Amino acid sequence: MVERLIRLQGAANVRDLGGYRNREGAAVRYKKAIRSAAISDLTAEDAEQLAAYGIVKVVDFRSIAEQSREPDVKIPHTENIFLPIFKEDETQVSAAPRTLMEQIQAGQDAAQQMQKVYRHFIEEDYSRASYHRFIEILLENDAPEAGVLFHCTAGKDRTGFGAALILAILEVDQDSIMENYLETNSNMVQKTSDMLKQAQAAGAPEAMLAGIKELMRADQSYLAESFKAITKNYGDMSGFLKNGLQLSTSDLSDFRKLYTDFA
Helix, strand or coil: CCCCECCCCCCCCCEECCCCEECCCCEECCCCEEEECCCCCCCHHHHHHHHHHCEEEEEECCCHHHHHHCCCCCCCCCEEEECCCCCCCCCCCCCCHHHHHHHHHCCCCHHHHHHHHHHHHHHCHHHHHHHHHHHHHHHHCCCCCCEEEEECCCCCCHHHHHHHHHHHHCCECHHHHHHHHHCHHHHCHHHHHHHHHHHHHCCCCHHHHHHHHHHCCCCHHHHHHHHHHHHHHHCCHHHHHHHHCCCCHHHHHHHHHHHEECC
16 A cells, blocks of 8 residues: 655645545545645755645645745645635634634633534534535546645644545545544644643643643544534535535536546
């Protein structure tokens, strides 16, 4: 099996979604959908490596504030698409680590905040519209080895749900979807450790350190919260894809043809 992890100097948690098998035995194609944490610190060599890998589009799920603070490094010959998952004026929910940390410092429970984020992926009209557009972008990506890289900041929440959505459309089993989601934890060990060291050096209290650990962790209960919201509001994943994301039968069929292969 081809290794899914793409090793770069200036970005973490960069992974190809290829190789998973669906219920019909078809394999998800490599070099078509690549998930990532922030790409604001890519080296020139990293950018060239991603261009050589076949990346032609970059989809940025972050907020305007996140993008302004840490703009993407340009990958040669790519189209950059800004597609925030949450409204810019949304004050009750955000997946931006800085905003979530501020909420935790204000006394809100970290795990409950994360679960709220994952419910809002399903329940908020704006978020569903953004994910609908994301699938449209992937449908437009019809060249055999042309890849779409999609990312947020940590590459685990907005990006994690985006990856789960792709694999669900491709009819990959839920255990494999959860396995892909949880792989973030092993890929972000160094990044989390660096953040904790910086916070400790700055004299951060224990509550903040605990909050950083929670915010940088992919927890099974978080993604499960999205699945529960899907069941509650749409019956099942099929209902969510058709009625929540407004994807037609032909959209789903075309998507599977583009992103899976029996070879």
